[in-house]
Structures are given as structure tokens and as C-alpha cells.
Amino acid sequence: MDIGVGGLPAGVAAADALADAGADLLTLEGPAASTAALVTLCVLLDLEPVVAIGTSAGPDWSARVVAVRDALPAARAALGDPERLVDDPVLGHATGLLAQSAVRRTPVVLGTSPLLAAAALAADRIAPGARAWWHAGSQSPATAVRKAYAELELDPLLDLGLTAPGSAALAADLLVSAIALTAD
Numbered sequence: 001m002d003i004g005v006g007g008l009p010a011g012v013a014a015a016d017a018l019a020d021a022g023a024d025l026l027t028l029e030g031p032a033a034s035t036a037a038l039v040t041l042c043v044l045l046d047l048e049p050v051v052a053i054g055t056s057a058g059p060d061w062s063a064r065v066v067a068v069r070d071a072l073p074a075a076r077a078a079l080g081d082p083e084r085l086v087d088d089p090v091l092g093h094a095t096g097l098l099a100q101s102a103v104r105r106t107p108v109v110l111g112t113s114p115l116l117a118a119a120a121l122a123a124d125r126i127a128p129g130a131r132a133w134w135h136a137g138s139q140s141p142a143t144a145v146r147k148a149y150a151e152l153e154l155d156p157l158l159d160l161g162l163t164a165p166g167s168a169a170l171a172a173d174l175l176v177s178a179i180a181l182t183a184d
Contacts, residue, residue, distance in 0.1 A: 007089050011096020019104035026106060030113030036088035039071045040118035041144040043079055052144040082125040094119035102130030109171050112140035117148035124152060137171035
């Protein structure tokens, strides 16, 4: 599923619509690291921007480090209010969807996107215990994502070295097959 945009309320509404339509498992893939996601990871995991961004940011690496570093004071001020911390439309949407999926008891397999890792950390603060409804689809090469999933105690279902979207779908297929095998 594409996480879409629209902020926290739209994410909650999307989770409700999917649950009402009978969805019994969601797979989420997210975009590459946004500044908002990286800032959120830095604040919630107490990371330096260089660690959150990693070394694969390409030629604009130093500009990304500066952008994240400069956004940290405002994000730290919002630390006690996770809903304010995720005011970016895409990050908020993913956060709302994850929190409400847990409320609706709909399991979610997460991709390796830093945005999804940041959303999961925030969603678990908004809806404590929500993490019980999520699975990390694959091991991420990104240090910040690995740290976020470790913080949430989400063990990756796969470790295939994949960085492209699709790892959550592969892992979901694995889960569905495992359930079918144990049901027989």
C-alpha cells in the first residue's frame, strides 16, 4: 500500500477504511529518507544527523546534514507531543495509519524506509503497545532504521540485503505462507 499524504487524521481514516474493507494484513513501503523523517529519528533515538543520514546520501550529503541539524531544536521542543512532532503530511499520515492499524488489530509489515521507522517510533508513543501489531519486513542497511526497529523490538523477517521497495511485500508473502503451513 502507498502511504499517501494528508497528515495524522488522514492516516487514521485510511486505517479505518482498510479495516472496514476487510484488510487482514497491510504492507507499507515508504519513500526514501525525508528531512522530517530523519529529524524525527534523531530526536526519538537521540542520534546525530550524520548517523541518521548515513553515508549513502549522495552529493547533497552535507546539505542534508545541515538541514537536519538546523531542524533539530524545533523538533526537540515537540518531543513531549508526538502528534506535533509528526506534522509533516506524509510522516503524519504514516504515523496515523500505524497507530490506528494497531487499534483496529490489523497487522502491518513495514518496509525499510526511514520514514516508516520514524512513523513507527512516533505511533508507538501515540498508541503505546502498537508495536505488537507490526513486523519489520527486512533488515535495513540504514543505521537509523535498524536502531528504530531494535528500539521497537521488531526483528526483521528477512535479511536479503534489499534496499528497494518490495521487501515488505516479500515478507508478507512469507508470513501468509507460514500461516497456511501451520494451519494444515
